[in-house]
Amino acid sequence: xxxxxxxxxxxxxxxxxxxxxxxxxxxxxxxxxxxxxxxxxxxxxxxxxxxx
Amino acid sequence: xxxxxxxxxxxxxxxxxxxxxxxxxxxxxxxxxxxxxxxxxxxxxxxxxxxxxxxxxxxxxxxxxxxxxxxxxxxxxxxxxxxxxxxxxxxxxxxxxxxxxxxxxxxxxxxxxxxxxxxxxxxxxxxxxxxxxxxxxxxxxxxxxxxxxxxxxxxxxxxxxxxxxxxxxxxxxxxxxxxxxxxxxxxxxxxxxxxxxxxxxxxxxxxxxxxxxxxxxxxxxxxxxxxxxxxxxxxxxxxxxxxxxxxxxxxxxxxxxxxxxxxxxxxxxxxxxxxxxxxxxxxxxxxxxxxxxxxxxxxxxxxxxxxxxxxxxxxxxxxxxxxxxxxxxxxxxx
Numbered sequence: 394x395x396x397x398x399x400x401x402x403x404x405x406x407x408x409x410x411x412x413x414x415x416x417x418x419x420x421x422x423x424x425x426x427x428x429x430x431x432x433x434x435x436x437x438x439x440x441x442x443x444x445x
Numbered sequence: 446x447x448x449x450x451x452x453x454x455x456x457x458x459x460x461x462x463x464x465x466x467x468x469x470x471x472x473x474x475x476x477x478x479x480x481x482x483x484x485x486x487x488x489x490x491x492x493x494x495x496x497x498x499x500x501x502x503x504x505x506x507x508x509x510x511x512x513x514x515x516x517x518x519x520x521x522x523x524x525x526x527x528x529x530x531x532x533x534x535x536x537x538x539x540x541x542x543x544x545x546x547x548x549x550x551x552x553x554x555x556x557x558x559x560x561x562x563x564x565x566x567x568x569x570x571x572x573x574x575x576x577x578x579x580x581x582x583x584x585x586x587x588x589x590x591x592x593x594x595x596x597x598x599x600x601x602x603x604x605x606x607x608x609x610x611x612x613x614x615x616x617x618x619x620x621x622x623x624x625x626x627x628x629x630x631x632x633x634x635x636x637x638x639x640x641x642x643x644x645x646x647x648x649x650x651x652x653x654x655x656x657x658x659x660x661x662x663x664x665x666x667x668x669x670x671x672x673x674x675x676x677x678x679x680x681x682x683x684x685x686x687x688x689x690x691x692x693x694x695x696x697x698x699x700x701x702x703x704x705x706x707x708x709x710x711x712x713x714x715x716x717x718x719x720x721x722x723x724x725x726x727x728x729x730x731x732x733x734x735x736x737x738x739x740x741x742x743x744x745x746x747x748x749x750x751x752x753x754x755x756x757x758x759x760x761x762x763x764x765x766x767x768x769x770x771x772x773x774x775x776x777x778x779x
Contacts, residue, residue, distance in 0.1 A: 421573065425577055439744075442657075443719060
């Protein structure tokens with residue numbers, strides 16, 4: 394999977410490595426700002442209130 | 446026979462190389478060595494058969510290889526070092542040997558590796574989620590809190606006159622909107638820098654901003670129960686160390702013009718459904734309150750939602766704000 398992605402990045406190594414890093418950062422940002430906030434309510438870490 | 450086989454192999458090898466490198470038609474090529482004359486260039490179609498498994502657009506990158514010298518021909522005078530017959534000999538045998546350079550769909554190894562990578566990725570995502578909950582949410586909350594503090598500071602003007610000696614005027618009515626900050630909580634036991642802004646509401650969004658006040662329960666200083674919930678392990682973890690409080694510890698609630706000094710009376714661990722701790726008289730249904738009390742709730746044990754840690758307090762006194770007078774930080778007893 395990772396090999397496949399790397400092979401399909403354009404350009405020489407000097408271009409591919411920053412591209413790969415950017416891609417990884419984009420995935421992390423997507424997780425932090427979209428996926429994790431959406432998943433969070435289902436995790437009991439944040440249940441602090443008293444309710445029925 | 447041996448010579449012919451050799452020639453076939455060489456032909457395969459070169460054809461394979463050419464198709465794999467995408468250089469067919471560009472690279473000068475020689476006819477079958479046993480049959481052809483040395484040095485004569487022949488088109489690709491005139492040579493031996495292509496290897497059966499060779500595909501035109503293989504998965505290998507089309508590396509820029511300028512020229513590949515003929516196997517039987519004399520080495521080109523200006524050719525790079527790797528282009529000699531020795532280099533060809535290095536690259537040819539695996540190709541001539543057959544299947545390693547040809548692609549025929551995902552093999553068992555590919556599937557195993559892909560599954561392994563997927564599992565490692567899943568593990569990384571879970572680790573990232575933990576990092577997000579434990580540290581990144583703190584950053585979010587710190588930014589929100591600083592915004593709330595600025596907003597309160599803009600609306601709370603420090604009174605210019607000295608504290609009135611007479612009985613203090615009634616506290617200004619508080620009607621904060623959902624999610625708005627309206628008070629600052631100081632707990633000397635948890636450090637002088639401990640000052641989260643309490644917001645109205647206990648929904649997920651409000652609790653991400655700071656400790657949340659249960660709408661409908663008493664406001665700070667009012668007769669009744671001032672109930673606040675806060676995160677224990679995430680989003681700035683304002684109530685992380687609530688278990689360290691001891692009876693008698695001051696719990697100071699600051700509003701625009703005064704401080705309400707509550708004192709902790711006791712703590713309790715209860716089931717998450719014990720709504721009675723939020724009653725005007727905690728744990729006593731239907732009683733009319735006669736004093737101002739305070740209840741703080743958070744999850745317990747840490748990193749769990751199994752039970753709730755409840756801390757109760759009773760209003761001890763009210764201190765008016767005055768120039769040069771800070772938070773009434775009395776040393777905690779005990």
